[in-house]
Amino acid sequence: MAKNHTVTLKELSKKLNISVSTVSRALNDHPDISPITVDRVKRLANELNYVPNLFAKGFRTKKTNILGVIVPNVSHIYTTTILKGILDEAELSGYRVIISESKNDETKQVEMLQTMIQFGADGILMSLAKKTSSVNKILSMLQRVPLVLFDKVSDKIPCTQIVIDEEEAAYNAVQHLIGLGKERIAILKETENSYNSEKRFAGYKRALEANNIPLKEKLILSTEDISLINGKRLTNVLLSMKKRPDAIFAITDNAAIGAIQTLNKFSIKIPEEIAVVGFSNSASATIITPSLTTVDQPGERLGRTATTYLIKEIQNPIEDLVTKTIEIKTNLVVRASTFKG
Amino acid sequence: MAKNHTVTLKELSKKLNISVSTVSRALNDHPDISPITVDRVKRLANELNYVPNLFAKGFRTKKTNILGVIVPNVSHIYTTTILKGILDEAELSGYRVIISESKNDETKQVEMLQTMIQFGADGILMSLAKKTSSVNKILSMLQRVPLVLFDKVSDKIPCTQIVIDEEEAAYNAVQHLIGLGKERIAILKETENSYNSEKRFAGYKRALEANNIPLKEKLILSTEDISLINGKRLTNVLLSMKKRPDAIFAITDNAAIGAIQTLNKFSIKIPEEIAVVGFSNSASATIITPSLTTVDQPGERLGRTATTYLIKEIQNPIEDLVTKTIEIKTNLVVRASTFKG
DNA sequence: AACGTTCCCGCAAACGTTTGCATAGTTTTT
DNA sequence: AAAAACTATGCAAACGTTTGCGGGAACGTT
Structure with a gap:
């Protein structure tokens, strides 16, 4: 000593x-x-x-046993469950993890990518910043180090990508509403055609179609930022219509909670008059009254599989880069906002 | 290219x-x-x-420009705001951050500490696992690398420690209740004498004392795990008393929310009959009805200052290790659970 | 003119590890 | 019995950087 x-x-x-x-x-x-x-x-x-001495080692072998993780926002609750999965899985295989935030800023995102590579990360796990448009720089990085995308992905980048099966999740959610006898189902979605929003919207449409319910443009509401406040705002819009919806599918728990709050404000019966379902199974879903039916996303599992794939690619590098998407199934957690027990 | x-x-x-x-x-x-x-x-x-080549550099200079962070649980919401502060501040000074979880396991905690040091972290930021009792190993690590504790700290470890000023925060919260004319103020706290719980309890006692309100043992309820369910359970206990409290100070937002839920269940008017205040200002605080008055903990700032201190110590090492506690002030966010506007 | 300073710069060692190549000893093959 | 093959080990270079030391040139001081 x-x-x-x-x-x-x-x-x-x-x-x-x-x-x-x-x-x-x-x-x-x-x-x-x-x-x-x-x-x-x-x-x-x-x-x-x-x-x-890992430095002498890394210096010599050019391997660092470090995985770089880049996410838009570490304090997003769903992100943290993914991180947990990543940390666990990485540790199992003897990798350390360094984490940084892109803050949804595209330039910062590229910067982080560069420093991580410069630092010698053996591979990168990334969830894309919103509106990531110019993927050129990312592509040029790609040939330097293995990259696996998760959650927020883009098919413009040829690499393996791990996502929730958003489309099916949404399909199931809407199907659930239809099963309750609902027919005028509104959707609260994003204006930006983000990957997630698009997929969920697609699931919504497919469910309606499968049940021969015509799509009503008026019931499709979009907003730039799909937040709690905007959930409230859009719900107000819905309530001002002569023929109100009998259910609301919000693409986000936050928006769903906003919806519930304004429905409560006008003493509209949930779920009898209007049922609500969200997406994420956030902690707040059980806090709100009535508790929120929502899609549970297995973030930890997503993190684990993303890490598994990355490590696999590090250990035996693949030659031809091609988009390969792995989808993880979700399940619907039914609560009081759609079900009167 | x-x-x-x-x-x-x-x-x-x-x-x-x-x-x-x-x-x-x-x-x-x-x-x-x-x-x-x-x-x-x-x-x-x-x-x-x-x-x-950072590896050649680190190899030569024995400096890695990496900060290690060890927390019990990355997906705890308050933790993530701290992490955000750490990441930001570290980036400003050109440090990378590697994060891992102790999962509240003492042996794992020591393990992580070891590997981080072995890996060459220039300094460590740590929030202690619950019931960290044997600090010997940590002490022996201490002379190898600068360590700064935050949030969950222990005065058995001589190093700088950054915490919320829990005592004052609790004092202010209870003072606020007294200001509303409340006199029978119950407290929901932890059985384990964790640093945080103790401090908050101390603030509670000081506030009562300052207002010449005698301490009533019956109104002091403890539980092993201060969670939502236990918040409910303890509130039931309070309601079963012949002379009910007129306010509840829960040491945790979760417990406070549990309290509100059972008060709601029995249609007890909040805050008229019983007022409630929590601690953390979690996201759910605004979701519950009535919205919860709670102590806002500036996690990001805490993270920043912890990082600042650590980097300072890395750059000019201090010779004599001594416990030095920096306290960060909080502020009370008053909402409907204590205030009828 | 001799000396002392100051200013720039180069030489070479060092950090701890991995690895191609050489080698000594042993076993197998012819 | 000589040649070939294998086994177990050592030598030394290499990775890219930093840094103590030494020294030549230019300058200023007597």
């Missing part, structure tokens, strides 16, 4: 009277080394509490 | 016909180098897009 010096290969070699290279190879289970030597080396290394 | 080779100091030196060491010094603004040379070097470096 007192002598604060670090044990190196050279030291081990001296103590054992063998060369540094033999020690190195023994520690790395190189086939050339005899079992007895391997044993002696490992035993001493253990005893002396040898820890390899 | 095509030639995928990395520019090194040697290359620059060759192109400029000067030695490698001069190039290195020029890039690092060493005073020995003439301004003209510095300019030439920097110009070329820029042109050739030179990026230093």
